[in-house]
Amino acid sequence: MNIRVGDQIKYLNDVGGGKVISIRDKKIAVVLQDDGFEVPVLITECIKVEDSEPEPVRQQIQAPVKETYQYTEINSPENEQLNLLFAWIPGDPKSFEVDDTDLYLVNDSNYFCQYLCALIKGNKSQIVAHGVIEPNTKILLDSYEKRVLLENQKLWINGQFFKIDKPFEKKRVVDFAVTLKPEKFEPKRFKPNDYFDEPAVINPIIKNDFYEGIEQLSEKSIENVKLEKDFTPKKETKPVQDKNAILEVDLHINELLDDLSGLSNADILNYQMAKFREVLEENKTNKGKRIVFIHGIGNGTLKTELRKELDRKKMRHQDASFREYGFGATMVIM
Structure with a gap:
């Protein structure tokens, strides 16, 4: 037995x-x-005893199904750099009046991007879309009436970049907001472009690994600047009326310019510094005047150049209020 x-x-x-x-x-x-x-x-x-209690059957845990993608990588050094952008195209391409507009996200690189987009109004955010956009593709996020879009103040995106089943260079997480202004949707702003058959407004988020609105230039790129362009700042400084009032000047490039097409990293830095010098020149006779230049944190390139120039001119300066500006602003006392 x-x-x-x-x-x-x-x-x-x-x-x-x-x-x-x-x-x-x-x-x-x-x-x-x-x-x-x-x-x-x-x-x-x-x-x-033949009818003895059988041993319990072990439940098999099924391995998670791996998500598959069909995408195309472009074998060129340029496509190893990040190019990510928002694009608006008219809902009716034949209409001269842009009332309805389609919002696209374009990923012109060999990286996947896991993204979250939202509209911001005051201290509230409303999700537009979220997901993963594949390399070298564009996706429709949503369609809006211009009136509805402009009821919000900013369009915000947060995203991180990666490749699947292969090693890749680590890229910085993007955290960027586009200010929504009526002039951005004027018919004349919709122009021919490389991404759509229809005219579109192209708003760069990342351009050739340069994160718009964040000072990301290397020391090498600054040393290589040989030509400075003569820029006319878009915003005019209002006449100073209250000597004791603090003047705020936002040097983020997306606050100074609506269209960054054709600008290199060096051009952008030069434009920001031109605005900085212009404000100093306009207030040189306002002794005791306090000016806060908002330059952001980034890797500190714009802040470094700005403070080097202040040191050269022996002008009084210090960190602006941390409570109001964090580490992203410098106060100059004229």
């Missing part, structure tokens, strides 16, 4: 039985009886 540990048995020539808890010398089964006693019994005196 093939008796094993765990079998339920009954005695051949006696009343009772129990569960086999061990086997000794292949001849004797130690049986745990219902009364709690352990009794050695010859295996030849045991009969296996």
Whole structure:
């Protein structure tokens, strides 16, 4: 009789039985009886109970299904740089009045982007779309009436970049907001472009690894600047009326310019510094005047250039209020 540990048995020539808890010398089964006693019994005196309780079936855990993508990588050094942008195209390309507009996200790089887009109004945010955009693709996020779009103040995106099944260079997380202004949707702003058959407004988020609105230039790129362009700042500084009032000047490039097409990293830095110098020049006779230049944090390139120039001119300056500006602003005392 093939008796094993765990079998339920009954005695051949006696009343009772129990569960086999061990086997000794292949001849004797130690049986745990219902009364709690352990009794050695010859295996030849045991009969296996066939309807003994079966062993529990182990549940198999199914491996998660790996999501598959079909995408195209462009084998060029340029496409290893990030180019991410918002684009608006008219709902009716034949209409001269842009009332309805389609909002697109364009990923012109060899990286995946896991993104979250939202409209911001005051301190409230409303999700527009979220997901993953594949390399070298564009997706429609949503369609809006211009009136509805302009009821919000900013369009915000947060995203991180990666490749699947291959090593990749780590890229900085994007956290960027586009200010929504009526002039951005004027018909003349919709121009021919490389991404759509229709005229579109192209708003860069990242351009050739340069994150718009964040000072991201390397020291090498600054040293390579050989030509400075003569820029006319878009915003005119209002006449100073209250000598004690603090003048705030936001040097983020997306606050100074609506269209960054054709500008290199060096051009952008030069434009920001031109605005900085212009404000200093306009207020040079306002002794004691306090001016806060908002330059952001980034990797500190704009802040470094700005402070180097202040040190050269021996002008009084300090960090602006941390409570109001964090580490992203410098106060100049004229």
